[in-house]
Amino acid sequence: MMASTPAAKVPPLRRRLPAGALRRRQLAASAWLYLAFLAVATIMVGTFALAFIASLKVDPLERPFRIYFDQLNPAAWIAAARLGQEGAGDALWGGLAPGAKVDFSVTYAAPAVATIVEPRAEIPRRRPGSGIAAALMRHYAADYASIALRSSSAATMQARDERGFRQTWQTRTFVYEVTYRTDRQNGPRIERTPLNLTAPTSQTLIDSPISPSRSERRGRLLSWDNITPGALGLIFNNYRRVINETANLQTGKSLLGSWLGNTLAIATGRLVLTLVIASLAGYALARLKFRGSRLLFAAALFSMTIPAQVTFVSNYLILRDLSLLNTPWSVIVVFVASANVLLMKQFFEGFPREIEEAAVVDGASRFQVFCKIVLPNAKPALLVNAILAFQGAWNDFFWPLVLITSPPEALTVQVGLLSLRRSFGGVQGDWGLVLAGAFISIVPVVILFVLFQRHIVSTQFAKGTT
Missing domain, CATH: 2.60.40 (Immunoglobulin-like)
Structure with missing residues (x-):
């Protein structure tokens, strides 16, 4: 009598949910995700609003911290007027x-x-x-x-x-x-x-x-x-002070405007130079096959792992020999290519080759294809790179601190905030003015992000990087 072999186990069939239940489950997941993003946004906006409120106060470090004070009291505005x-x-x-x-x-x-x-x-x-x-x-x-x-x-x-x-x-x-x-x-x-x-x-x-x-x-x-004080003088007294009291002792001229102008010039210059180098290098790494291209790509990846503090001595000596110290060019050229090149490379690799090949068949050169076909379709990637480059240059502290030391009018706003802390913070305890200066420094970047943030998650860019 032959032993019977056990029957193979058949996996149970997955029960199919009704259409209504599946829809409710999807809505619940979307609701939880929306609430999570809303909570994060509330924390970020709340921190931003709290910093602005504190920048209006005479003493931002007071304990307990009051939310309602004269600068937010309409009756006090009328009396001040x-x-x-x-x-x-x-x-x-x-x-x-x-x-x-x-x-x-x-x-x-x-x-x-x-x-x-x-x-x-x-x-x-x-x-x-x-x-x-x-x-x-x-x-x-x-x-x-x-x-x-x-x-x-x-x-x-x-x-x-x-x-x-x-x-x-x-x-x-x-x-x-x-x-x-x-x-x-x-x-x-x-x-x-x-x-x-x-x-x-x-x-x-x-x-x-x-x-x-x-x-x-x-x-x-x-x-x-x-x-x-006047109504605006009461509300924005710290902001008026940071404009009037951060001045050159010899000339009496306000320095905050010079600091903002210098930072804007440096950020704009680095933005333009970054877009040019990142787009050209990214397209070359994505499309051109030449000897050493992989080695060059590996070197670019490796350079991203090296902190700026490791190479700042050699960079400082090179810029000194080129007579670029204490000029905006020293900060503009010192850091223009890193992750931006990789971002553009990823976008160009996702761009359809057939379009470029059709242009070549029609007699276009490689450079014409790049300028007239590829770049116009790379606007989302270029815009993201522009935002990242501008934000990085605007918030840069280390290189301006090392490369630009004099005169006071040549400093950037981030280094200028350090001088504000030394002059008005510390023992003096005049933190309202310091906080107002710090809030002024972040406003341009916030405005830039609010205006162009939708392009960061644009559908076209998402398709290009997949």
Whole structure:
């Protein structure tokens, strides 16, 4: 009797889902993917928005970090516009001009058993910032303005104390008048009008047109950097300062514009040079078969693994011998080909050969095929390379720091931010100005990406690189 062989196992048939269930599963997967991208975008945009909000603050490092402050308060904008109009006839940027009379009111509160005394008011001889700003200061409001109490009025209010019990508090409003002195009517227009108020700790400031810039001596001394700011002067004070106070000490000319112009010139030059070299080299590696082409391609790949810090000494010596140091050309030519060549090579390899062969049959040369047929169809790849090259050049810090050291007007914006940190950060702690400068430096790249980001994922480019 022969042993029976076991029957082969037949795999169970996969159950086919109904069309409705399959559609719901696809929609669920798409929804989860969309939510994941939305979460990432929210984090990125939230970080960007938080940085912008912090750049408006007098003290970006304050703890706890407040989201709502005068620069985001419409009521403070209106008050700042009124003060700027009274101070210099300019509701937007404010100031203090000859003939000005400015009313500035403050309200103090104290328990019913205490006595509210008039705060001691003075316009201090205060430098507007630190570092370069202190050296550039020429005119002080204290030399041209006077302050006097014009009126005061008392009232009462109901409020809870620290223990939560409801109590009656007394309040007193003091109205001060800041006047441009009559004996200085031919004086200059002054950008800032600082104010100090000193009062006992038993009374607390509860209202003022704009909030004080800082509180010192356990709340006894309240300081305003500028009581005539104007609406835009209040909101964008750090941005105005980074433009006006980053200046050459010899000429007094603002350096930020020069830094932005230098960076734009370098980024544009590197963009053009990168597109020329990447397109020519990429097409040669993709289409031309010559001896050593594979070795050249391997060398290009290997060069991408070498950090710039390894070769910067030899590059520095070469550029020095060519007399290119402290010129934009040194930064433009030092780094123009790497991944851009590989990206163009991949695109050209996916371009149909039949189109090129048809052009050759019609009598076109290889260069004519490249210029008139291949390049016009490579616009998505060229645009992506342009964005990457511009962004890399704009954010480049190492090579400009090494190759461009003088004069101050020749620096790029990234190296200029380092000088801002040295002049206004650190011990000075003027981080609002530093953060405003950093935010200005990233705006051009963000605008460029927002305008052209759809080309990065364009269908034509995706087909060309598959």
